[in-house]
Every structure is written in C-alpha cells, then in structure tokens.
Amino acid sequence: MRINSYGEKPLSTLEMGMTIVSMLVGVGVLTLPRSVATYTSSFDGWISILLAGSVALFAGWLVSKVAVRAGNRPFLDYSVSLVGRPVTYLIAALQFSYFLGFCSFETRAIANISKQYLFDRTPVEYISLVFILVVVYGVSGSRSGLLRLNVLFLPSVLIMIVIVVCFGYRWFEFENLKPFLVTSPLGIAQGMKEVIYSLLGFEIILYYIVFMERPEKAPKAVMSGIALTVFVYLVIYQLVIGIFSNIGAMNIVYPTIELAKEIQFPGNFFERFESLFFVIWIMTIYNTAAMGFDLANECLSFLFKNLSKRYRLLIIAPIAYLICMAAGDMSEFATLGNIISYLAILSGILLPISLLMFGGRKKEGKANDGNRA
DSSP states (O other): OOOOOGGGSOBOHHHHHHHHHHHHSSSHHHHHHHHHHHHSOTTTHHHHHHHHHHHHHHHHHHHHHHHHHHTTSOHHHHHHHHHOHHHHHHHHHHHHHHHHHHHHHHHHHHHHHHHHHTOTTSOHHHHHHHHHHHHHHHHTSOHHHHHHHHHHHHHHHHHHHHHHHHHHGGGOOGGGGOSOSOSOHHHHHHHHHHHHHHTTTGGGHHHHGGGBSSGGGHHHHHHHHHHHHHHHHHHHHHHHHHHHHHHHHHTOSSHHHHHHHTOOOGGGOSOOHHHHHHHHHHHHHHHHHHHHHHHHHHHHHHHOTTSOHHHHHHHHHHHHHHHHHHOOSHHHHHHHHHHHHHHIIIIIIIHHHHHHHHHHHHHHHHHHHHHHO
16 A cells, blocks of 8 residues: 555654654753762763663563564553453553653753743743643644654754764863772662663653554664663763763753853854754654653543543643642652653553563463463
C-alpha cells in the first residue's frame, strides 16, 4: 500500500533513535552537572555517568525487547494477552500517572528557567499555562507528525552543543579536573542515581514502536539513542567542571545555561548567545513534554475507551497544570522529580521487564505442553 503523506510514513531506525535522544536530552542536561557534582569530587562524576549509562543501556535493551515481542500490537493490548485485563488496567494507570507527571515536570521546569533567563516579570503560572496550551495543540494533531518534530529540531540542538563545546574550551582549565579518583564509592553511587534519573524516558519505545518501518530494529534505535545521550552528558559535564570547577558547578542551578552565557564570538558580532541557546532548547523540551502528554492520552484511551480524544485532552490538560503548580519552591520541585523518577522505574522499566520474563515462561510452558501432547 502506497503512503501518500510524508507525515504518515513509518519511522526509520535513525528517526526513532533521534526520538529517543529528544526524550532524554531535555531538562536533565541543564542541571546534570550540578546534580553529579553535589555527590562527587573534582572530575570523578565521569564514572557515575558511564556506570549509569551502562545500566540504562541494559535496561533499554530489555524494554525494547518487550516492545519487539509485542509486534504490531499496542503495548497494553500485548499486556492483556499475558496477564489479563485487570492487571493491565493497573499498569495503564501507573503509566498514565508517570507520563502525566513527566509532562507536568517538564512544563514547570521550562517555566522556571524561562522566568529566570527570559521573562523575569512574567509569573510562572502564566508561562506554564501557555506552554501546556501549545503542547495540547501539538498533541491534538497527527501522532506521527509529532514524532517527526524530533527529526526537525534535534539537529539544531546538537549544533548548539557543538558550538558551546568548541567556544567553551577557551576557558577550560585542566587543573579543575584534579585530583582524580578521590570520591568514595557511596558518592559515585549517589551521582550514578542522579544520572539514571536523567536517562529515563527510553520506555516510550513500548508505544512508539508501532510507527517504525522495521520494528525488529527497535533495540538498536534505543541503544544508539541512549549512547549518544550519555556522550552528550559526559562532554557537557567535563566542560562545566573544567570551566567552573566542581565547587562552582555545585552552586549554579543551571550550569549548562551559565556555560552558554560564557560563549563569545570573535568580533562580538553576536551577543547574549545564551538566549539563542535557550530558545533552541525550548524546542527539545517541547518535544519531550508533548510526547509525555501524548502517551498519557494513550493510557487514558485504554482506561476509558468511550472517551473521544478531544475530551481526553480536556481532562489531562488541567490536571497537568495543577500538578506542575503544586511545587511551591525548588525543594518541592525536586521532590516532584524524584516521585516521577520512581514511577518511571516502576511502570516503565520493572513492569515491562516482568512482562518479558512472564511472556518467556508462558511461551516455554506452551512448548512443553505441546511436546507432551
């Protein structure tokens, strides 16, 4: 069957890998150097990043195997065939809570950053409301078209990172990386936990694999996306520590944006590079929030099949706004992020992996019954 509209064409493995990167490289890269520097000394956070990346690669491979095993069926329908509808309702409710919370977290984060760097006189409530309305507008259209925004925006984000790295090394001081290997194993583990939180999001493959041209290549797309994200995190972390030092990174809320503020082009033909950097980064955060909102809508459609998409969006939007406004200060905002991370690990990683193991045993049991017959 010939596909007439480009927006409805299946996604290639490369495009799905870019989608994974867009989901992972959101708000996390703006705060990761501070989070890691809080628990590690000098440049030892690179160990935490690599170890967390290894864990994420393994978990991503397992989760993508679940998606491949589901085939052309939606993930929740596959779950019904394994554990029944009541248990799948619980899984759908947990994943709905996770994706809804994820969208709310991204919305509040972009509102906080926008107020600090762009709209210092605009209340956070207004910024969040406008952002959610734009997200709703994007999600109300084609799902395939929404995914292709990642292919459109991600190259610009990667170009921004390359510019920051190339021009940032002027102020890089190798002495800030010393001494080496002085962090305790506990500090490495705590830093590793923070990095793992920033690498959550690859579980979207469970739902978006149905848009792939070659679903069997999903593990390759997921692992390449995670690997590129880990590389970006490692480069940004090294640059932040080399310029601001470990102590400086600990005391800067958004080290990556402050790093962009240090960029100066020869001849001063372009000033306030951080504004352009942040505007470009809004594109990625928008994609991330929109995908979270879209998947919350998918989970809700499974729970309430009779609700049309319009009514589902009208239900989700105010709830997302209330959640993002629930955090009063940075401490409560961090607590919200931790809760969402725990939900992601439970509903997006542990439960799908459990289904993979259960499905394997069920298949083995049927094979044994067939041999006996």
